[in-house]
Amino acid sequence: xxxxxxxxxxxxxxxxxxxxxxxxxxxxxxxxxxxxxxxxxxxxxxxxxxxxxxxxxxxxxxxxxxxxxxxxxxxxxxxxxxxxxxxxxxxxxxxxxxxxxxxxxxxxxxxxxxxxxxxxxxxxxxxxxxxxxxxxxxxxxxxxxxxxxxxxxxxxxxxxxxxxxxxxxxxxxxxxxxxxxxxxxxxxxxxxxxxxxxxxxxxxxxxxxxxxx
Numbered sequence: 001x002x003x004x005x006x007x008x009x010x011x012x013x014x015x016x017x018x019x020x021x022x023x024x025x026x027x028x029x030x031x032x033x034x035x036x037x038x039x040x041x042x043x044x045x046x047x048x049x050x051x052x053x054x055x056x057x058x059x060x061x062x063x064x065x066x067x068x069x070x071x072x073x074x075x076x077x078x079x080x081x082x083x084x085x086x087x088x089x090x091x092x093x094x095x096x097x098x099x100x101x102x103x104x105x106x107x108x109x110x111x112x113x114x115x116x117x118x119x120x121x122x123x124x125x126x127x128x129x130x131x132x133x134x135x136x137x138x139x140x141x142x143x144x145x146x147x148x149x150x151x152x153x154x155x156x157x158x159x160x161x162x163x164x165x166x167x168x169x170x171x172x173x174x175x176x177x178x179x180x181x182x183x184x185x186x187x188x189x190x191x192x193x194x195x196x197x198x199x200x201x202x203x204x205x206x207x208x209x210x211x212x213x
Contacts, residue, residue: 005078005086006093012063017056021098024052025105032106032115042121049102049125050132053095057136058149060091065145080207087137088200095129123185127192134192134199142206 010017031044099122106117140148 005082006090009060009086009090013056013059016059016063017094020052020055020059021101024048024098025101028102028105029109032109035115038116041115042118042124045102045106045118045121046125046128049095049099049122050128052098053091053129053132054136054152056094057091057133057140058152060087061140061145061148081204084141084200084203084207088133088196088203091133091137092130092196095126095133099126120185124188127188130192131195134195138199138202138206141203141210 027048028045031048032041035041035044102122102125103117106115106122109115110117136152139151142148143151
C-alpha cells in the first residue's frame with residue numbers, strides 16, 4: 001500500500017471531508033433523538049452513512065478535476081494500478097473511520113438512554129458504502145467529472161422520486177422496511193466485496209487506457 005497516494009487524497013479534500021463527517025454524525029444524533037423505532041433508526045443510520053459515502057466520492061473527484069491532480073500523478077513514479085488502488089483504499093478507510101465514530105457516538109448516547117447501538121445499521125451502512133464506491137468510482141474514472149456528476153445526480157433524483165411515490169401508501173412502505181430484517185449480514189458482506197472487486201478491475205482497465213495529458 002502506498003501511503004503517499006492515500007495522503008494525497010486526504011490533503012485534496014480534508015476540509016470538506018471533516019465538514020461532511022460532522023454534518024452526517026450530527027444527523028444521526030438528530031435521528032436518534034426523534035425516532036423511537038429500532039428498525040427505522042437502523043435504516044436511518046445506514047442511509048446517512050451511505051449518503052456520506054456518495055458525497056465524499058463526488059468531492060474527491062471534484063478536487064482532482066479542479067487541481068488537475070490526475071495529470072500530475074501519471075508523471076510521477078507511480079503506476080496507474082497504484083493510483084487506482086489508492087482511491088479505493090482511501091474511500092474505504094474513510095467509511096470505516098466514519099462508522100467507528102458512529103459506534104462511539106451511539107455508545108455514548110446509549111449511556112444516556114438515547115436510541116440504540118444500531119449494530120445492524122452500522123454494518124449494513126458500511127456494506128452499502130462499499131457498493132456505492134463500487135458503482136461510482138469506475139464511472140468517474142471512465143467519464144469526465146461533469147458528465148459523471150450529472151448522471152449521478154439524475155440517478156439520485158430518480159430514486160428519490162420512486163421512494164416518494166412508493167411511500168404515499170404507508171402500509172406498502174412498512175413491508176420493505178420489515179423485509180430488511182431478513183437480509184443476511186454475511187450475504188450482504190459477500191455481495192459488497194464482490195461488487196468492489198469487480199469495480200476495481202473495471203477501474204484499473206479504464207484508467208490504464210485513459211488519456212490524461
